[in-house]
Amino acid sequence: MADACAVVSCHVEQPLDDRVWSAFSDLQASRPGGFEIAALTRPPDHETGESESLWLARARILAARGPFGLHTHWGGPAHARPTGGDPAGLVREQVAWLDERGLRPSLFAGGGWYMDADVAATLAELGVADCTATAFEPSYLEPGAARLTLAEPATLRIGEVSLRELPATHSLGMAARAAVSRLPAYVHVYFHDTDLLDARRRRALAWALRVIGRRRRRERLDRLHGGAELAFSAAASAP
Numbered sequence: 001m002a003d004a005c006a007v008v009s010c011h012v013e014q015p016l017d018d019r020v021w022s023a024f025s026d027l028q029a030s031r032p033g034g035f036e037i038a039a040l041t042r043p044p045d046h047e048t049g050e051s052e053s054l055w056l057a058r059a060r061i062l063a064a065r066g067p068f069g070l071h072t073h074w075g076g077p078a079h080a081r082p083t084g085g086d087p088a089g090l091v092r093e094q095v096a097w098l099d100e101r102g103l104r105p106s107l108f109a110g111g112g113w114y115m116d117a118d119v120a121a122t123l124a125e126l127g128v129a130d131c132t133a134t135a136f137e138p139s140y141l142e143p144g145a146a147r148l149t150l151a152e153p154a155t156l157r158i159g160e161v162s163l164r165e166l167p168a169t170h171s172l173g174m175a176a177r178a179a180v181s182r183l184p185a186y187v188h189v190y191f192h193d194t195d196l197l198d199a200r201r202r203r204a205l206a207w208a209l210r211v212i213g214r215r216r217r218r219e220r221l222d223r224l225h226g227g228a229e230l231a232f233s234a235a236a237s238a239p
């Protein structure tokens with residue numbers, strides 16, 4: 001069984017939208033429940049003209065406050081999962097792009113919960129921990145869509161390399177419900193920066209994190225260990 005603790009991460013989807021940015025930046029700075037929230041951030045999209053300089057300025061603020069990670073949207077800002085091409089190649093490219101700018105990510109989350117063996121091996125080679133596995137089944141995915149299922153941290157073996165896997169266990173809504181009922185030993189709450197535009201959801205999240213922060217040891221996502229070894233295929237939904 002995993003060491004009982006709780007971690008929190010945000011998929012930072014729209015850091016260039018001023019309203020979304022202020023909402024997440026304020027929340028991360030306030031450390032709700034005492035948590036250092038990991039920012040898993042989508043890089044700027046050159047094709048849609050997103051500003052690189054503003055993105056870098058904001059990403060550096062997030063990285064100074066807590067764990068910093070990459071959130072790849074393979075199909076552009078509005079389409080998270082890959083539509084073909086070389087998913088692992090884009091991840092390698094984006095990690096190198098961040099690294100060149102002094103923002104080396106320690107964590108990763110695949111857009112739309114997408115993960116395959118090549119992407120996993122690439123992350124393992126780059127020494128980046130993965131947060132794409134989920135303890136729950138995302139409702140919008142087709143049955144058999146490539147993703148990972150895990151309820152606790154693990155060390156995934158892919159051929160010769162191994163990947164530290166730190167699954168998400170609770171969405172914002174799930175966290176608000178679980179905060180006052182049953183909580184597993186390992187809790188990883190994730191949310192989207194865009195969720196915070198809704199004042200009710202923003203308050204629900206801050207409240208849930210305060211309650212969970214009293215019930216579990218608060219940990220930084222980048223400090224978690226991988227746990228027991230497991231073959232990648234044992235956690236993957238697709239061959």
Ligand SMILES: [Zn+2]
Nearest residue numbers: 011080111112
């Ligand atoms: Zn996303």
